[in-house]
Amino acid sequence: MHATLLHGPRDIRLEQVPDAELLEPTDAIVKVVAACVCGSDLWPYRGVKETTEPTRIGHELVGIVEEVGSAVRGVRPGQFVIAPFVYSDGDCVHCRNKIHTSCVNGGVFGAGKARSGRPVDGCQAEYVTIPQADGTLVGLDETPDDRLVPSLLTLSDVMATGHHAAVSARVVAGSTVAVVGDGAVGLSGVLAARRLGAERIVAFSRHADRQALAREFGATDVVETRGRDGAKELVELLGGIGADAVLECVGTEESMAQALAATRPGGMVGYVGVPHGEDGLPLQRMFGKNVGVAGGVAPARAYIPELLTDVLDGTIDPGRVFDREFALADVADAYTAMDERTAIKSLLRP
């Protein structure tokens, strides 16, 4: 079979690898229908995060179950499934608390090895071995129409992550929301905020195509200015108050500073951008304004069922974030497109 390996900065290759195997009775093998490139894949791709040996990459997929281990009960061969970017057993205390990302038997796809030492596949591949299949996979009753595949694929990560930002920022019906970051996650955050009933949604974006998609997803206003000046512009736009809820979907010190400055006293920042700054949060400034910060790595598995319902009935169409599609063989081009920002998000078809 073929799988994608990252060899070093901007050196990404589809290679022949040994066939996917059932390593434990709780594993399943899934034939990938669609995978994609994540903004977070660009950190190692760009060398910001070092790659010491060729590493399987990719953590988003939808596919068809090919084979299941002897202990798997929840999915069956031939079934269409969604895999969240973190696998989890589904019944440890953290999974029961709906924080599957902290599962005691969990891990992230494409991270090389699990804590137990077993290898873990990346999802930009033809086949993927899924650990903890019963806890991890969400199976559909019927194989969906192919046009739904992109939206279903977003439930693996970006739509679930945007939703996590919105939930963490306590977006409720009537909220005023600002979204920092116009990548696929930020745009999904706009859609999630609208879905939760936000009344006013301001997207920070300086790219016409992303602004257009943000508006389509429910943004009522766009602010082009970045950083603290952008936050000031937002506060003016909102009558001098700041937003009730701000979704931080980038992960830099600047974006977090912008998010904090854009939040009204008593409001919340929901953050899902993987933090790449050196400094911590400015607690003293937060203290005076009563601005809280919550979020983190999104427990996508917890959110898939409710979001899935809305995708299947057409209420939301988050797959619109995929503006480029590539054959898996052209995975290097898919990365280049995202790296050079000619794509918001690249979909891959084996």
Add this chain to the structure above:
Amino acid sequence: MHATLLHGPRDIRLEQVPDAELLEPTDAIVKVVAACVCGSDLWPYRGVKETTEPTRIGHELVGIVEEVGSAVRGVRPGQFVIAPFVYSDGDCVHCRNKIHTSCVNGGVFGAGKARSGRPVDGCQAEYVTIPQADGTLVGLDETPDDRLVPSLLTLSDVMATGHHAAVSARVVAGSTVAVVGDGAVGLSGVLAARRLGAERIVAFSRHADRQALAREFGATDVVETRGRDGAKELVELLGGIGADAVLECVGTEESMAQALAATRPGGMVGYVGVPHGEDGLPLQRMFGKNVGVAGGVAPARAYIPELLTDVLDGTIDPGRVFDREFALADVADAYTAMDERTAIKSLLRP
């Protein structure tokens, strides 16, 4: 009249000062029935926060309205009132959002001067001029029994602040809660958590008298170890999980690190200790665990009405945090008692 002034490190004096005056039509003058010393008063008292000129101090009081300005409608001379530690107009956008501490016309008692330049009294005095009296004061229908005075006085700050920690940490019925800090605020946090229905409440404390009061207020367990080791002990006590909600009621880097380490994945830290550390919050560690942080300077004015009901009907007795009482003339002794930890909290009677 007499008022307390801080002259420099550990130099606190009751002095003759000009009588309290109505400076604006929205002011009221209150004759102090009881005031007290706050843990946060100890920062300037100890010289950690510099005092450049003799400064009125104290920000907690209950009293009887003596005189009101021409624009005051909500309270009348002779009425028993509670003043939160921050005055506020009650109808700006932030007050309507219940974050009175961000009031556009607000300020804190004992801070010297308001943003407008007008002088603002401290509450450790015989009389206090209250700015924005209608927005600030909560008047009682009847003058309460004197035995209720200590509990009513806690609504000015510590009980409201403990409640803010609990609300910010999202304590709900059935929550498992840990409280960092066994001062008056931490103990009030224990009581607030019990009042909100927490099932298990672990108090961090190494002082027998405070442990006893914590248990009386609802603590089910006590952990004596501090810092990260204390957090580890807590996690073991809770079966390896950490608390759903942790109340950080100290304000040092160590106490915040302890609070974060004591929180389960997906849990919240509610923080009300005035931050005195240099560093910010460790965002990357919070990200992986999905631990959020909310809180800040407590909008006591927002909470007084609901807490007042419970004090008046005897449901809660937060005044138990006052274990020493002093005449206002002995204010220096009241500070010494708290500085040397021979008192949890010192009450002052003019």
